[in-house]
Amino acid sequence: MIHTNASGAVESLGLLPDHASLIVHGPDRPGIVAAVADVLRDRGANIVTLGQHSDNPAGGAFFQRTVFHLPGLSAALAELEAGLDRVVRDGLGLTWRLRDLSTPLRVGILASKSDHCLLELLWRQRRGELPITVPAVISNHPDVADHVRFFGIPFFHVPSAGADREGPEKEMADLLVGNVDLVVLARYMRVLSGDFLNDVGVPVINIHHSFLPAFIGAGPYRKAKERGVKLIGATAHYVTEDLDEGPIIEQDVVRVSHAESVAELTRRGADVERQVLARAVLWHCQDRVIRHHNHTVVL
Known part of the structure; x- marks a missing residue:
């Protein structure tokens, strides 16, 4: 079963093996989308859907949801989380959360x-x-x-x-x-x-x-x-x-x-x-x- 998200992309309603959702939230600044994409790319992840919102690009809050596919996700989670801590939390000052979408x-x-x-x-x-x-x-x-x-x-x-x-x-x-x-x-x-x-x-x-x-x-x-x-x-x-x-x-x-x-x-x-x-x-x-x-x- 599928539905269309706000950006028009199609996404399954059910459980998705080797898929995860990544939420990034915090002060807006240039380069967030590129930095997050680089972390995922460097670990072999393929972005499936991406949604983002800034309530004010001049000093406001930034919100992003990314769904990606990564074969062997469970084995790669520790390395991926370390990369997100280093780049997203420490480097950009943002909070993030990651969830395996194969688990209800x-x-x-x-x-x-x-x-x-x-x-x-x-x-x-x-x-x-x-x-x-x-x-x-x-x-x-x-x-x-x-x-x-x-x-x-x-x-x-x-x-x-x-x-x-x-x-x-x-x-x-x-x-x-x-x-x-x-x-x-x-x-x-x-x-x-x-x-x-x-x-x-x-x-x-x-x-x-x-x-x-x-x-x-x-x-x-x-x-x-x-x-x-x-x-x-x-x-x-x-x-x-x-x-x-x-x-x-x-x-x-x-x-x-x-x-x-x-x-x-x-x-x-x-x-x-x-x-x-x-x-x-x-x-x-x-x-x-x-x-x-x-x-x-x-x-």
């Missing part, structure tokens, strides 16, 4: 009663449209258990009724820490504490049922109906301690009118939510998303 990311999913976003991710993973494995789905309600087990994925019920978050969050952290590279909130309807985010130690992506910032809290589609909105949407963002204020990865909207009922708005909104979340997870797992302050660059 381990994604833990948190859910509640709604199943549309959860099932979208599991369906895409089974079809090979998301380069991930799912070690666990954790829910504070048992409603989705049979759906998850149908996919052969372990399901854990961790109730979270009441104001106390410490116990449930510790239980969830015990299941996740060391076992996942990413956590996705597939309409998980509980606020997570800063302690939990720190303990888990991996990025957390949430899907918000509106085009942020608007209609936060419960009953968003009823609020939208009452306001007579003409567009409804969804926002996927990284989770921070500030509720719904994390860096936005992806958003989308659908046009509606006064004629739709709350149920129809909810149905159409669910379609947008699952598509936006799936795209955000895919882009994260392909190393397309670079966080910069409280926003993202998606290459």
